[in-house]
Amino acid sequence: GQQLNQSPQSMFIQEGEDVSMNCTSSSIFNTWLWYKQDPGEGPVLLIALYKAGELTSNGRLTAQFGITRKDSFLNISASIPSDVGIYFCAGRQGAQKLVFGQGTRLTINP
Amino acid sequence: GAVVSQHPSRVICKSGTSVKIECRSLDFQATTMFWYRQFPKKSLMLMATSNEGSKATYEQGVEKDKFLINHASLTLSTLTVTSAHPEDSSFYICSASTGPRREAFFGQGTRLTVV
Numbered sequence: 001g002q003q004l005n006q007s008p009q010s011m012f013i014q015e016g017e018d019v020s021m022n023c024t025s026s027s028i029f030n031t032w033l034w035y036k037q038d039p040g041e042g043p044v045l046l047i048a049l050y051k052a053g054e055l056t057s058n059g060r061l062t063a064q065f066g067i068t069r070k071d072s073f074l075n076i077s078a079s080i081p082s083d084v085g086i087y088f089c090a091g092r093q094g095a096q097k098l099v100f101g102q103g104t105r106l107t108i109n110p
Numbered sequence: 111g112a113v114v115s116q117h118p119s120r121v122i123c124k125s126g127t128s129v130k131i132e133c134r135s136l137d138f139q140a141t142t143m144f145w146y147r148q149f150p151k152k153s154l155m156l157m158a159t160s161n162e163g164s165k166a167t168y169e170q171g172v173e174k175d176k177f178l179i180n181h182a183s184l185t186l187s188t189l190t191v192t193s194a195h196p197e198d199s200s201f202y203i204c205s206a207s208t209g210p211r212r213e214a215f216f217g218q219g220t221r222l223t224v225v
Contacts, residue, residue, distance in 0.1 A: 004200045033213060042116065042203045042216035043154070088153065095210030097144070 006089050006101025014109050015079060021087060021104040022073040029091035032065050032072040033098070037086045045076070046087075076106075084108050112138045114206045116217025123194055123224055130190045131220045133204030139184035140206035143212065145177070148201045194224040205207050 006023045013019060021034070031050055035043035047058050049065035049072060056063055062075045072091070076083055091103040113136040123129050133143055142161050143190040146154040158174075160166040160181035168174045176206075178190040187206075191198055201221055 031211065035216070040201075040219065040221065042114075042205075042219045045213055045215060048213045088213075092211070097156055097159060098214060102153050105151075 004089055004091055004099055004101040006104055008100060008104055010105040010107070012107045012109065013079060015081060017079055019076040019079055019083070019106060020073060021089075021100045022071060023089035023091070024071040025091060025099075026070070027091075027093065029099075030094055031092040032063070033090040033092075034061075034063050034072070034074045035088045035090065037088065037103075039085075043088060046089070048064040079106075079108055081108055081110060112136075112160075112206070112208070112215045113211075114140075114204065114215045114217045116204050116220055118220060119218055119225070120221045123222070125195055126193055128190055128192045129194055129222060130188055130220075131202055131204070133187045133189070133217050134208065135185045135206040135215075137167055138208055140187075141184065141209055142207045143181055143191050144189040144205045145179060145187075145207070146203045148203060148219075154203065158187075191222065192204075194222070196224045198222065199224045 004023045004025050034046045037043040047063040052069045053067050054065040060077045086103045086105050088103050090098045092098050115134045117132045145157045148154050157172045158166045158168045160179045162181050162184050166179040179185040203219040205216045207214045
């Protein structure tokens with residue numbers, strides 16, 4: 001089936017640093033979604049992207065829908081302790097089901 | 111964003127019993143709801159897609175007779191794990207969408223432990 005390659009799998013950074021993670025696919029997607037999941041909770045939607053080239057911000061978070069429609073990245077600026085968690089990208093082709101990346105586990109050292 | 115409420119958040123049941131998990135969209139009508147299973151430190155694995163008023167579509171390898179899904183209204187879907195076994199212990203998460211091309215919002219998840 002379809003797969004998204006999300007990288008890195010884990011990140012260990014210092015508080016205040018910027019973070020960048022990305023997802024790539026061999027297939028074209030029409031929608032890219034970025035979620036954050038805290039332990040024992042469901043994923044929370046951070047940013048939704050619907051157009052190739054679209055760049056969208058949500059506070060300190062910025063995500064872009066790649067021009068080729070086969071990739072997307074998420075940046076977090078000036079990280080803070082509450083940014084700790086697992087970040088998932090998800091892509092969708094038209095009305096098809098969401099395909100999830102493997103997740104990026106973010107750990108922040110104070 | 112839209113709110114999806116999942117209940118219960120945790121449940122412990124004995125082997126052989128059945129457990130029902132509810133997923134409600136609180137402030138929007140969800141034409142489509144999805145049920146996922148998540149293993150520790152893994153990504154979400156789609157189990158089935160349910161559309162209001164019709165039978166659920168199960169992913170390959172998911173036993174439809176074991177994981178019964180009902181989507182009787184635009185705000186409620188239920189997942190019933192029948193004749194539960196310890197290997198069914200997992201984190202189950204639902205999501206709801208206002209349409210097939212729109213964002214999906216997730217419930218809080220249900221931690222099922224079968225003893």
